Amino acid sequence: QVQLVESGGGLVQAGGSLRLSCAASGRTFSNTVMGWFRQATGKEREFVAAISGSGSTSYADSVKGRFAASRDNARNTVFLQMNNLKPEDTSVYYCASTRWDIMTTKADHYAYWGQGTQVTVSS
Numbered sequence: 001q002v003q004l005v006e007s008g009g010g011l012v013q014a015g016g017s018l019r020l021s022c023a024a025s026g027r028t029f030s031n032t033v034m035g036w037f038r039q040a041t042g043k044e045r046e047f048v049a050a051i052s053g054s055g056s057t058s059y060a061d062s063v064k065g066r067f068a069a070s071r072d073n074a075r076n077t078v079f080l081q082m083n084n085l086k087p088e089d090t091s092v093y094y095c096a097s098t099r100w101d102i103m104t105t106k107a108d109h110y111a112y113w114g115q116g117t118q119v120t121v122s123s
Contacts, residue, residue, distance in 0.1 A: 002026035002112045004095045009117030012085055016121070020080040022095030022114060030073035033098040035110055036080045038091035038119075045107055048093070049080060053101040060105075063089075085121045092116040 008020040022034065035050040050058045051069040059067060066085075071078040078095065096110035104110075 002097075004097060004112055004114035006093065006095045006114045006117040009093060009119045011120045011122065014085060014087055014121055014123050016085050017081070017083045018085065018119060020082065020093055020095075020117060020119075022078045022080075024076040024078070024095075024097060024112075029076050029097055031101045033101060033103055033110075034069075034071060034078040035096045035098070035105070036069065036078075037094045037096060037107055037110075038089075039094070039116075040091040043091075045094070047105040047107065050103060050105060051078060052103050056103060058103055058105055082119070085119075087121045087123045089119060090121050091119060093119050 003025045005023045031053045033052050036048040037045050038048050039045040049069040066083050068081045094116045095114040097112040099111045
């Protein structure tokens with residue numbers, strides 16, 4: 001059974017940093033795209049960042065220069081380093097995986113999802 005488990009969320013002041021982790025199990029993830037999405041209360045889920053099996057990355061314009069995705073294929077784990085956090089970054093953050101190693105920012109291209117971790121940024 002495929003499982004994605006996020007961790008590392010919490011409460012931080014504006015300007016602070018958090019590092020999210022996503023531990024994957026149940027299949028090989030080294031040849032898939034791992035993505036991060038977020039959903040704020042009352043808003044639609046939106047793309048944040050993605051990293052391919054080879055390490056290529058893609059970011060939403062709103063987080064470019066502040067967030068960085070990375071992965072450790074040996075540990076089936078991906079990370080999202082979030083720096084200079086802003087109140088508008090407050091959301092539930094989800095980790096997701098595609099079935100194939102083709103970069104995509106579209107949520108419906110991702111087959112597997114974690115349960116999410118709350119990130120709250122206070123002003």
